[in-house]
Amino acid sequence: MNTIRILLSLFVLFSLSTAIAEESSQSTLWQKVREGQTGYTAVTSAPNMLIDNRGQNWRQLRSATIATYGAWLLSGLLLAFAILLFTRGRIRLEKPRTGKKITRWHESERLLHWYTAILFIIMALTGLLLLYGKAIFLPYVDKAQFAFYLKYCMIIHNYAATFFLFGFIILVFVWLVHSFPRSEDKQWFMKLGGLFSHEPMQAGFFSAGQKIWYWIIFWVGSTVVGSGLYMNLLIFGQTTSGLQLASILHAGFSIIWIAAALIHIYAHTLGREGSLESMTTGKVDETWAKQHHSLWS
Numbered sequence: 001m002n003t004i005r006i007l008l009s010l011f012v013l014f015s016l017s018t019a020i021a022e023e024s025s026q027s028t029l030w031q032k033v034r035e036g037q038t039g040y041t042a043v044t045s046a047p048n049m050l051i052d053n054r055g056q057n058w059r060q061l062r063s064a065t066i067a068t069y070g071a072w073l074l075s076g077l078l079l080a081f082a083i084l085l086f087t088r089g090r091i092r093l094e095k096p097r098t099g100k101k102i103t104r105w106h107e108s109e110r111l112l113h114w115y116t117a118i119l120f121i122i123m124a125l126t127g128l129l130l131l132y133g134k135a136i137f138l139p140y141v142d143k144a145q146f147a148f149y150l151k152y153c154m155i156i157h158n159y160a161a162t163f164f165l166f167g168f169i170i171l172v173f174v175w176l177v178h179s180f181p182r183s184e185d186k187q188w189f190m191k192l193g194g195l196f197s198h199e200p201m202q203a204g205f206f207s208a209g210q211k212i213w214y215w216i217i218f219w220v221g222s223t224v225v226g227s228g229l230y231m232n233l234l235i236f237g238q239t240t241s242g243l244q245l246a247s248i249l250h251a252g253f254s255i256i257w258i259a260a261a262l263i264h265i266y267a268h269t270l271g272r273e274g275s276l277e278s279m280t281t282g283k284v285d286e287t288w289a290k291q292h293h294s295l296w297s
């Protein structure tokens, strides 16, 4: 009887260990396949790859990593503005206005700014709806309705892109002249543009902060526009991997651009007294000019 029991236990142990070993070797096998292990396959889109995993990796990067970090970054910024306003308040004019107005922007420059800015806001809103629409709206609308909204978002995004492109290219050319680094930018950086001190900032026509915004538009903007055009104009023999890379670059860099735009908008509206009128009327008060652009005024 004892011998039978021992034999039975040995049998159960053996079966269990074989099953565990098999499962672990299967998971190792699938892990290798998922990692791109080569072998014979009849799939033609990705030669020798047993499973074409790129779609899954792309979806993971776009819909999990970029979308999640993007949401944290944008909402974190809004919170930071609220905290800054509450603790530091606006950057006020240190001296009373003199009433003397200095021309800062001509009509053509203001037209260029608002044309590009309004189209940017349309692109950003439709883009964010494409990226986050599923998470925000799908629980409340049916799938057919949702597909209809996405289709129109994409159409608006694509049409606006054509017009936006003109504004973007002209803006980058026209304001390059103000954007080269100069020695006085160091002081602006060290004092964070007067955010926590009350002394006049050394700045020419563009401060260091404005130059940073310009170069973000130049580099980040070029990546967003370039990747957008690459996805839209299917004339370069685009491959699946190329389109996936473009989609990742487009989504990631547009989040960075939107974040920088939020800082720009905050700095020129709630953040600083007297800035907005510069781009709405084209003129600024002498006191504002002396405080923020002492080397220009």
Ligand code: HEM
Pocket (backbone or CB within 6 Å): 104, 113, 116, 117, 118, 120, 121, 171, 175, 206, 209, 210, 211, 213, 214, 217, 261, 264, 265, 268, 269, 275, 276, 277, 278, 279, 280
């Ligand atoms: C509601 C949105 C926006 C507001 C209220 C706004 C406001 C302003 C103001 C007041 C200025 C003049 C600053 C000065 O004279 O020193 C300015 C300049 C500028 N804006 Fe905007 N802007 C907005 C959106 C945008 C967008 C979306 C872009 C580009 C994508 C943009 C690009 C620029 C550039 C390149 C300058 C010159 C550099 C600078 O002053 O930072 N703006 N903006």
Ligand code: HEM
Pocket (backbone or CB within 6 Å): 062, 120, 123, 124, 126, 127, 128, 130, 131, 157, 158, 161, 162, 164, 165, 224, 225, 227, 228, 229, 231, 232, 247, 250, 251, 254, 255, 257, 258
């Ligand atoms: C010439 C300009 C542009 C073109 C041609 C363009 C084109 C496109 C295309 C084709 C898509 C769909 C991508 C996909 O399905 O994976 C897209 C999505 C998107 N675009 Fe643009 N775009 C342009 C400018 C912008 C700008 C200025 C922004 C905002 C800063 C922006 C933000 C977005 C976002 C957030 C998405 C969603 C990304 C996703 O769902 O993966 N785009 N764009």
